[in-house]
Amino acid sequence: MSIFITVAIIFLVLMIVYQIAQASEYAASLRSSESERQKKTNVVMASLLVAFFLCGLYGIWYCHTNLKDLLLPISASKQGESYDMMFVVTLAVTGIVFLITHTLLFWFAFKYKSTESHKSSYFLAHNNKLELIWTTVPAIVMAVLVVIGLRNWGVMTGAAPAESEVVEIVGKQFNWIVRYSGKDKVFGKRDYRNINDATNVLGMDDKDPASADDIVAQNGEMHLVVGKPVKLIIGSRDVIHDVGLPHFRMKMDAVPGITTTMWFTPTVTTAEMKKITKNPNFVYEISCDQMCGKGHYSMRGTIIVETQEEYNKWFAAQAPYFAPQNAAPATDTTKKAEATVAVK
Structure with a gap:
């Protein structure tokens, strides 16, 4: 609102100056000749x-x-x-x-x-x-x-360093899905035909051994190690999104059916940046820099940059996506079938 008021005041001042100039011109026309007025x-x-x-x-x-x-x-x-x-x-x-x-x-x-002694002249010149x-x-x-x-x-x-951490980030309306490869450092295969929002948000192949230890974060939170290069594998489930990392000066489109990549090396932990900015609530933001639908405004993720020890502790507490506790609950029909088998 203050910006609007400021702009309005500036506009009014310019209008007043213009009106004063016009009034001066009219007054001059009454008091002097055309040349003097001009x-x-x-x-x-x-x-x-x-x-x-x-x-x-x-x-x-x-x-x-x-x-x-x-x-x-x-x-x-x-x-x-x-x-x-x-x-x-x-x-x-x-x-x-x-x-x-x-x-x-x-x-x-x-x-x-x-002026009277200097008149404008027009001529064609070329140099x-x-x-x-x-x-x-x-x-x-x-x-x-x-x-x-x-x-x-x-x-x-370009090509990321061999020691880079590899993280996959996939955009969907309207949030980010982050996947880590697990201890085997190999991502499981994905097929869009396997996508199910309840049980398989990325369409991972549960029969692929490499998928067994993959970790998936659906809350849009990404953990990175300070001083260690990270390569992002970027994709989209539906429309064009854009992984925007303003604090790292990075951005890359997330395009359906096309894999894009970029890499960088974090140099400041989240805790250190809180001190630098003097903001205890500071977070590194993952924004969507491409208009992707009516919920575009809410498509926001976060990055936590931490030490290797902190990262290892966090990683050890994560369960693989296909772990039993992450599986979808059995339906009533299944429970009845299991109960029948148990009675027999």
Whole structure:
């Protein structure tokens, strides 16, 4: 609401300035000649342009100073540090260009306003050297920025280190399903035809020996070890989702029928980030960065980054998905059949 009020006030101030300028113009037309009125109008408009430019610079400074708490904290992954550096370089290059060009734009509008001694003139001019400079230099700068981005993208989507932990994350409307391979470090086979929300959310093959120790978390919670690379195997059960990890500066689409991957190395535990952000309720978030339906807003998971000892303790307490305690309860018909057999 405060932002709306601020915008409304700014709009009203601009309207008042405009009305004052109009009133001044009408008053001048009654007191002076056409040329004198035009001269005063040019001075007023040129001055307002400079004032508008200075107000804009102040607004940029004010937002950067007072709204910096809305920015994300430091990157929680090693790869994310490269993305932060790329962002800073891009912002610096474009910021310098923005400042130079807009300073010249508004200054020229003020300095070369039309007066009695200086009239605007129009002529057709062409300078091949100038055209070459202002086309080639930006093209080279943009190409360098693109190459840096492609390099970082190639690292993120390339082959993960051999010692990486492998975790599968699957999106469905509207939550995340996380699977760990168990002690054998091999994921069991999946078949979408086996999917059953009550007994088999991922369509795992219960006859595959590799599925026997797979661990499935349906609450969207993922556990990772600090300092250990993790490779995410990403998929979707229904529509296109997107695994967004803003604190790690990572994101990747989850596409039905297609497996996508990315890897990164967590560098800050959840406990450490709580101290850095001074927020005891801080959690690493898994967001869905792709509009996936009416429940998109609720598709949120969490990541817990912990030490190896903490991870081992958590992992030891997890039961395989196909363990007896995770199996669906028997139906009444089955219970009656078992009772009949017992009586016989």
